[in-house]
Amino acid sequence: MLIFCADIRGLDASAARLPGRGRSAGSAFAHSLLMLAAREFWGLQELPELAYDGRGKPYFPGEPEKHFSLSHTRTHVLAAVSGWPVGADIESAVPRSARLERLMSERERRDFEFYELWVLRESCYKLTGGGDLRSMRFAREGGRIIPPVPGALCRLYPDVPGCRAAAATFGPELPERLVMVSPEEICS
Numbered sequence: 001m002l003i004f005c006a007d008i009r010g011l012d013a014s015a016a017r018l019p020g021r022g023r024s025a026g027s028a029f030a031h032s033l034l035m036l037a038a039r040e041f042w043g044l045q046e047l048p049e050l051a052y053d054g055r056g057k058p059y060f061p062g063e064p065e066k067h068f069s070l071s072h073t074r075t076h077v078l079a080a081v082s083g084w085p086v087g088a089d090i091e092s093a094v095p096r097s098a099r100l101e102r103l104m105s106e107r108e109r110r111d112f113e114f115y116e117l118w119v120l121r122e123s124c125y126k127l128t129g130g131g132d133l134r135s136m137r138f139a140r141e142g143g144r145i146i147p148p149v150p151g152a153l154c155r156l157y158p159d160v161p162g163c164r165a166a167a168a169t170f171g172p173e174l175p176e177r178l179v180m181v182s183p184e185e186i187c188s
Contacts, residue, residue, distance in 0.1 A: 001081065001084065001171060002082075003079070003088060003157070004037045004079045004081075005033075005076055005160060006033055006180070006183055006185070007183060008026065008183060011025070011183055013028040016032045016186060018047075021052075030072045033070075033077050033181065033186050036079075037068070037081045048066070057069075066081070068080060068082070069087045071088055073090050078090040078178075083171070084170055084171025086168070087122070087125065087126030087169075088168075089167075090165040091122075092163055103135075108138060108139070111138070111139055119166035120136075123154065123168040124147055131148070138154070153174055154166060154167070154174075155174040157177070160178070
């Protein structure tokens with residue numbers, strides 16, 4: 001498994017190598033990053049046909065052994081590629097409403113800061129396709145993240161200044177670090 005990340009601050013979506021699914025600039029850059037990740041990880045020269053499940057999660061219907069997860073925020077995009085099911089998320093750590101703190105248990109407040117918990121919840125949701133983002137409970141024991149999903153592995157990635165990123169998988173391991181990509185590599 002590899003997880004790629006690129007800084008898209010100041011970029012215009014029309015510069016992305018591939019179009020996105022929606023109007024968001026992040027969508028175009030996420031798909032462009034997926035193309036780069038698919039080339040690096042699987043040796044593909046072009047993306048297989050994409051389809052979207054009932055929740056809007058993209059997948060390759062003709063290549064069920066190729067798993068990926070995309071995420072974007074205002075400043076960064078993330079693409080995880082794997083031979084195992086994977087979920088990944090990135091969020092800008094911006095000021096938030098105090099009422100969001102109520103979504104955290106007392107233990108979670110001790111173990112995580114808000115955006116760490118949020119990206120963990122999102123990545124598990126993307127991995128499993130279900131669950132309640134407001135009530136998934138995580139813990140840390142001896143530095144290890146304990147997810148609410150049996151058999152899942154989760155990791156936080158502190159590599160991105162101003163953001164929090166995480167990934168979850170049912171595979172044997174998660175990479176230690178993100179692969180940082182220059183904006184030029186996902187722009188035409």
